[in-house]
Amino acid sequence: MELRFIEINNLVLHEYTEKIRFQKLITKIEEEGVQKSPIIVTKIDNYYLVLDGAHRYTCLKALKYKYILCQIINSEEYYIDTWQHTISKDDYANHIQILLKNERFSKLDSEKDKDILQINTMNDENTPEPLESYIQFVDCLNKCNSFKRVHKNEYSKDSVKVIYPEVDEELIKLLVNKNRRIPAGISKVNLKCGRILGVSIPLQILNENTFHDIYIDKIMNNIRKYEETIYLYEGMIL
Structure with a gap:
């Protein structure tokens, strides 16, 4: 499992984000002042592809932050599936x-x-x-x-x-090289490895690299792996 602060301009998307979700999240990020949990990425050629966390990445890039905390996985640790959709007959x-x-x-x-x-x-x-x-x-x-x-x-x-x-990866390469994206919500990334949750990184850390190694060490020394299935509630406070 590899964690790294990556320059945000080295990340790319293969699908669009949703405008309404983006607007809500960017407001929340500014109010809370943190990046919550690492973005899931994989290395393809000379860039990192965002597999999970596209809206967090898009928001932080729009806010002009230089770095973003990422969990890097390899091609054997995930597979890409697709959701099902409908359109009107018109x-x-x-x-x-x-x-x-x-x-x-x-x-x-x-x-x-x-x-x-x-x-x-x-x-x-x-x-x-x-x-x-x-x-x-x-x-x-x-x-x-x-x-x-x-x-x-x-x-x-x-x-x-x-x-x-x-x-698959070949299709994604083609899309990225042609500066194309698929509509938001088509692809579904399934991880075969675990993901790190519960981490909150102060936004000011994303504009400098002085303390990046310290934060990475602190995170890796304080994570706990659960063997059983965990259900995470992400709604509003009840």
Whole structure:
């Protein structure tokens, strides 16, 4: 397990953040004066990819802090999955349906007794730009105002279910190199390792590196690993 204060400009995102959540969190960070818990990142090429903590990272960057506390994990310690989403049939007709004229896209049949369309992007291995179809699909999806996360078995007769191709490190590299991002809430990072919680770093520490090693040592010498499953309440005070 590695903790490090990393220059904030060396971190990148592969998906957008949510504006309302960003606005609420940046106010909370300013009021509390701390960074709560490390950002989860992994090293890819010459940058660090934010796997968890995109909104905290975005807020601290907007506040012009130079460093951010990160927990660095390797490619064997996580995998990326996707959530399920729906869009309205109007958004489908206006922004997505035209893509089906491209042979790299496919539309699956409606499920039995369910008036729901399923869309899948098919990656053409013979194209000079692998996964370019995914980027094209994402650009259109970003125009859909009805974009909504749903549970696996949640259906609506007025919606179109969106099925995504696998999100992996190669796709992320392509997105980052092309300065593209997928919509907020599509990717879901699952950690195979533990994460450090309960740490609060004073914001002033993020603008200087004099005491970084001292803080890292203090954190690592005072963490406790729980073997059993822990449920963490993150709501308002009851």
